[in-house]
Amino acid sequence: MTPPDLLWLSLTDLSWVVPLPVLVPLSAAGLALALWRHPKAQQIISVVALTVVLLASLTLLVAADQGPVVLDVGNWAAPVGIDLVADRLSTLMLTVSAAVTLCVLIYSLAQGLADGNRGTPVAIFHPTYLVLSAGVANAFLSGDLFNLYVGFEMLLAASYVLLTLGGTGERIRAGTIYVVVSLVSSIIFLLAIGLIYAATGTVNLAQLAIRLPEIDPGVQLVLQLLLLLAFAIKAAIFPLSAWLPDSYPTAPAPVTAVFAGLLTKVGVYAIIRTQTLLFPDGRADTLLMVAALLTMVVGILGAVAQNDIKRLVSFTLVSHIGYMIFGIALSSEQGLGASIFYVAHHITVQTALFLVVGLVERRGGSTSLDQLGGLARLAPLLAVLFFVPAMNLAGIPPLSGFLGKAGLLQAGVADGGPLALTLVGAGVVTSLLTLYAIVKAWNKAFWQVAPVEPAPMRLPRAMVGSAASLVLLGVSITVVAGPMYDYTQRAAATLRDPNQYIVSVLPDRARGAGVSSDLAEDTPDAELPDEPVEEEDE
Amino acid sequence: MIDTSPSLALVLAIVVLITVGVYLLLERSLTRVLLGFIAMSNGINLLFLVAGGAAGGAPITGQTAPEDMSDPLPQFMILTAIVLTMGISAFLLAMAYRSWQLNRHDEVQDDLEDRRVARRAAADLAAFEDSDTEVTTTLDEDAASAHDEMGGDRS
Numbered sequence: 089m090t091p092p093d094l095l096w097l098s099l100t101d102l103s104w105v106v107p108l109p110v111l112v113p114l115s116a117a118g119l120a121l122a123l124w125r126h127p128k129a130q131q132i133i134s135v136v137a138l139t140v141v142l143l144a145s146l147t148l149l150v151a152a153d154q155g156p157v158v159l160d161v162g163n164w165a166a167p168v169g170i171d172l173v174a175d176r177l178s179t180l181m182l183t184v185s186a187a188v189t190l191c192v193l194i195y196s197l198a199q200g201l202a203d204g205n206r207g208t209p210v211a212i213f214h215p216t217y218l219v220l221s222a223g224v225a226n227a228f229l230s231g232d233l234f235n236l237y238v239g240f241e242m243l244l245a246a247s248y249v250l251l252t253l254g255g256t257g258e259r260i261r262a263g264t265i266y267v268v269v270s271l272v273s274s275i276i277f278l279l280a281i282g283l284i285y286a287a288t289g290t291v292n293l294a295q296l297a298i299r300l301p302e303i304d305p306g307v308q309l310v311l312q313l314l315l316l317l318a319f320a321i322k323a324a325i326f327p328l329s330a331w332l333p334d335s336y337p338t339a340p341a342p343v344t345a346v347f348a349g350l351l352t353k354v355g356v357y358a359i360i361r362t363q364t365l366l367f368p369d370g371r372a373d374t375l376l377m378v379a380a381l382l383t384m385v386v387g388i389l390g391a392v393a394q395n396d397i398k399r400l401v402s403f404t405l406v407s408h409i410g411y412m413i414f415g416i417a418l419s420s421e422q423g424l425g426a427s428i429f430y431v432a433h434h435i436t437v438q439t440a441l442f443l444v445v446g447l448v449e450r451r452g453g454s455t456s457l458d459q460l461g462g463l464a465r466l467a468p469l470l471a472v473l474f475f476v477p478a479m480n481l482a483g484i485p486p487l488s489g490f491l492g493k494a495g496l497l498q499a500g501v502a503d504g505g506p507l508a509l510t511l512v513g514a515g516v517v518t519s520l521l522t523l524y525a526i527v528k529a530w531n532k533a534f535w536q537v538a539p540v541e542p543a544p545m546r547l548p549r550a551m552v553g554s555a556a557s558l559v560l561l562g563v564s565i566t567v568v569a570g571p572m573y574d575y576t577q578r579a580a581a582t583l584r585d586p587n588q589y590i591v592s593v594l595p596d597r598a599r600g601a602g603v604s605s606d607l608a609e610d611t612p613d614a615e616l617p618d619e620p621v622e623e624e625d626e
Numbered sequence: 627m628i629d630t631s632p633s634l635a636l637v638l639a640i641v642v643l644i645t646v647g648v649y650l651l652l653e654r655s656l657t658r659v660l661l662g663f664i665a666m667s668n669g670i671n672l673l674f675l676v677a678g679g680a681a682g683g684a685p686i687t688g689q690t691a692p693e694d695m696s697d698p699l700p701q702f703m704i705l706t707a708i709v710l711t712m713g714i715s716a717f718l719l720a721m722a723y724r725s726w727q728l729n730r731h732d733e734v735q736d737d738l739e740d741r742r743v744a745r746r747a748a749a750d751l752a753a754f755e756d757s758d759t760e761v762t763t764t765l766d767e768d769a770a771s772a773h774d775e776m777g778g779d780r781s
Contacts, residue, residue, distance in 0.1 A: 168699075234703055241710050248717055257728045258766045261735040264656060264721060268734055271663050271714065272651065278670050278707060285700065286677035334737040 102151045106159040106172045108144040109182055109225035113137050117218035124211035131197055134214045138193055138221060142186040145179060152179040153575070156582075156592040158231070158600070166231075166593050166600020167295045173231035173593060176579035177428060181357055182228045184432045188349050188439050189221045191558040195443055196342035198550030212249065220246035220346070227354050231593055233281050233291040236358065240277065240322070244270050247351060250343045251335065258338050266335035273321035280314035287311065294593035297365050297586045312367045316359065316376075323355030325413055326383040329406045333390065336405075337398035337455070341446025344398070348405050349439030353431055356412050363416060364424070364583040376417035377507045384410030384511075384518040391525040397448065398455045400529055401441055404481060404522055408434055411518075414511050415496050418503050425580035426495030429573055433480075433488040433565050440477040440558040447555060448474065448533060453542045457529060461538035469552065471534045476559050478530060480566075482523035488565040493519060495573070632676040640676070643669030656722040656732040660715060667711040674700040674707070729770045741768040 116137035120130045151157050156175035160166050174182070196213070223243030230236040248270070252263035285291055287307055288299040300308060317328075324332040332352070336344050363372070387407025394400040412434070415427025445455070451467050452460040464471040480487040493515060500512040565572065582588050594600055643665045650662025678700035683690030685698040722732040736744075742765060763771075 234706070238706065238710075245710075245713060245717070248714075252721065252724075255724050257770055260721060260725050260728060261766065261769055264725065264734050265737060267718065267721065268651075268656075268659055271659075275647075275663070275666050275670065278667075279673070281703070282670055282673040282677055285674065285703075291699075291703075330737070334739065 102147065102157050103159040105144050105147050105151075106157055106174050106229060107161070109141045109186065110172075110222050110229065112140045112144070113218040113222040113225070117215040117222065120218060121212075121215040124215075127200075127211070130211075130214040134193055134218060135190075135197075137218060138186065138190045141221065141225065142183070142190055145183040145186045148174045149179040149183045152176050153578070156589065158593055160600045167290055167292045167598075169600070170235050171231040171292070171294075171593055171600060172229045172235075173293075173589070174229055175589065175592075176575065176582055177357070177360065178228040180428065180432060180575065180579060181353070182225060184435050185224055185228070185350050185353070186221075187561060188435055188558065189217075189224075189346060191554050191561070192342045192346045192349075192439065192443065193217065195345075195446075195551055195554040195558075196340075198548050198554060199340075199342065199446075213253065216246045216249045217346075219243075220250065220350075224350050224354055228357060231293050233284065233293060233296065236361075237274075237277055237281060240354070240358075241274060243351065243354065244274065247347060251339045251347075253340060253343065262335040262338040265331055269321060269331040273318050276314060276321070277318035280311060280318060283314065284311050292593070293361070293365055294590045297590050298594075298597060300366050308367065309371060312362075312372055315362050315366075316372060319355045319358045319362070320379070321355075323352050323359060323409055323413075324383075324406050325379050325409060326386050326406070329383065329387065329409075332406055333399050333402040336402045337396070341443065341449065345439045345442035345446065348402070348442050349435045352405065352409055353435055356409065356416075356431055359413070360416055360424070360428070360583065365586050365589055368584075368586055370419040373417045373419050374507065376413055377511060380410045380413035380417055381507075381511055381514050382410075383407065383413060384514050388518045388521040388525065392521060392528075394525075395457050396455050397445055397457055397460070397529050397533060398442075400457075400525060401438075401445055404525065405438055407518055407522065408438070408481070411493065411496055411515060414515065415499065418499050418508065420499055420503060421577065421580045421584050422502060423496065423499035424583060425573070425577035426492060426499050428576040428579055429488075429495060429569075430492035432572070432576070433492045433562070436558060436562040436565060437477045437480045437489065440555065440562050441474075441481065443555040443558060444470065444474045444477065447547055447551060450551075451542060451545065451547060452533065452538075453540075457532040459539055460533040461536040462534075462541070463538075464534035466542070467547065469556075470547070471530075473552070473555055473559050474534070475530065477562055478526040480562055482526055483519045484523070486566060488562065488569055491566070491569050491573070631680075633680075636672055636676050640669045640672045643672065654733040656718065656725060656734060659734065660718045660722065663718070664711065664715060667707065671704045671707055674704050735769045736772055738765045738769060741765045741772065744768070744772070 116133050120133045123129045123133070148157060152174050153176060156173050158166075158174075159172045161170045161172060164170070196217075200213075220243050223239050223241070223246060226239030226242060227236055228239075230239055248263065248267050251266055252259050281291060284296065284300075287303050288296060290296055290299060300311070321328045321331075336347055339347065363370075384407050387403055387405075387410060391400050391403035391407060394403060408430075412427050412431050415423045415425075415430060418424070447470055448460065448463065449455050451470060452463055454460055476487075480489045483489040483493045497512050497515055500508045500515070590597060647662045647664075647666025647669060650658045650665065653659060653662070678697035680696070682696035683694045685695040725732045745765070745768065
């Protein structure tokens with residue numbers, strides 16, 4: 089092939105871009121670890137790697153709108169080999185998370201520079217952060233249940249290290265709880281994969297979508313609930329959410345911010361993916377609706393009761409996961425689309441809020457609302473930076489939080505069932521209580537007379553700058569809400585029709601595009617159902 | 627069609643390992659939690675082995691006829707899971723050791739809300755007995771010092 093041919097091929101077939109968001113940060117992590125003596129080099133490597141990830145994600149975002157981009161890794165045909173699938177949902181998640189990780193990285197670099205890197209083992213921060221980013225990307229792109237598990241483990245292992253960075257007493261305390269809870273969820277996930285393999289003889293998502301409807305409905309339900317349980321712990325859905333508000337606030341501000349933005353959303357993503365692709369008949373919808381209701385209400389009541397700004401914001405995070413689950417539980421294109429939009433909006437807003445809270449802690453010297461005060465006068469820009477994402481979170485028009493909630497409530501009303509209407513009511517109440525909790529925090533931190541006047545200081549410009557750019561990103565979602573909402577609706581439409589996904593991975597519903605030997609067809613199907621299998625109708 | 631009925635011995639081993647694992651995971655000491663985690667992971671690895679069907683020859687083309695091969699996919703998954711378990715175990719051990727260094731115990735500590743509730747109850751009791759005491763510790767210190775006393779005097 090001549091070079092121009094190669095160039096043309098690389099422009100028309102974008103499948104070579106798909107693994108970049110995983111490969112680039114992973115290789116960069118190794119490089120950064122090797123260069124642990126040279127903090128400057130580490131910083132450059134991290135920034136460059138995450139910028140490449142962002143560019144690759146944007147490319148895929150545009151490409152996936154024409155249909156999913158699939159890569160059979162190592163050219164092994166799909167059901168035997170591992171495949172990476174970039175469809176509308178995963179590329180949207182990937183793009184938003186790449187943008188957020190880059191902003192948070194710059195924030196943490198600025199923080200490190202301002203503090204002179206004292207007391208924090210930054211040598212491991214960069215490699216771990218890059219592994220976290222690779223794990224998130226792997227989870228989003230995976231077309232294979234076991235690879236999804238590996239992605240989860242990558243991001244969890246990295247998060248264990250980031251959460252206990254420095255090994256101080258309170259981080260060990262919070263970290264222990266976090267690690268043990270995450271381990272339980274990973275074990276349940278692994279158990280579910282084992283049982284799924286026993287029942288269907290495959291872990292490829294597309295092939296599972298074909299085979300799962302053929303097995304006994306009772307077994308199907310067990311598998312569905314096991315997966316839901318594992319993901320619900322990760323997504324912090326009530327009653328499996330108690331670990332979150334306790335463990336997140338103790339970590340350094342940028343770590344908390346990136347966890348709050350991404351980790352729970354990976355759980356939500358996994359729920360969306362498995363519920364729509366593997367179990368499209370929505371048998372868990374009622375359960376999910378009740379869980380969504382309780383998550384919203386219990387979460388926000390927890391926030392109202394808090395007196396510590398970091399914990400307050402953590403509780404609002406739990407509460408707003410409820411909205412996303414509500415959209416999924418509606419099992420309608422409209423609900424799912426609104427839910428995806430809400431996830432994208434929430435990643436940026438929640439991360440921005442945590443970054444700003446980190447600045448508040450720095451400026452005011454505390455996170456307790458009793459000790460903060462008078463910051464509106466001392467740091468007016470900070471007040472604005474807190475106010476905008478706070479109002480966005482509460483859902484004040486015209487910000488994107490309002491649009492996302494309006495979409496969800498519309499979908500709920502369109503559903504019309506008593507439970508859905510209850511949830512619509514609960515959604516409005518939760519929104520108002522969010523406003524109450526966040527305004528209370530704003531009044532105390534920014535308006536009340538400061539009980540202890542904090543020492544005069546200047547916030548590092550780069551920290552404020554990166555927090556501000558994330559706030560702006562959140563606002564810009566409002567500006568592009570029209571096209572973005574259409575995109576999420578199209579994503580939802582793709583998800584509601586699993587056949588599109590199946591055909592893009594396994595063109596003839598049996599094998600992917602790889603060139604592996606035909607012996608693959610002799611892979612034993614571990615347990616086919618005893619009753620004769622009917623050809624599934626298209 | 628290969629024989630897919632699982633071996634009873636394997637199933638029993640899975641049952642025992644997972645039971646032991648669940649029991650130990652519910653303990654407060656991090657070392658026991660770690661042992662529980664390892665037992666459970668091994669139980670699930672065996673589950674994968676059972677899921678792959680009966681054992682056969684090595685799955686290498688040219689050496690074994692395709693119908694006599696054992697399923698290689700679960701073996702690959704077990705290997706991956708073993709590696710992950712090992713990494714996490716190392717991390718948990720390090721954390722248990724650090725916790726022992728800091729607090730002289732390795733228990734999973736109460737979360738701060740629990741301590742706050744406990745403190746409120748203690749304050750109520752003090753008011754009832756009319757013996758007001760100043761609270762001088764932080765919630766974090768409370769959480770670190772509150773633990774089950776197992777195996778001797780380690781307050």
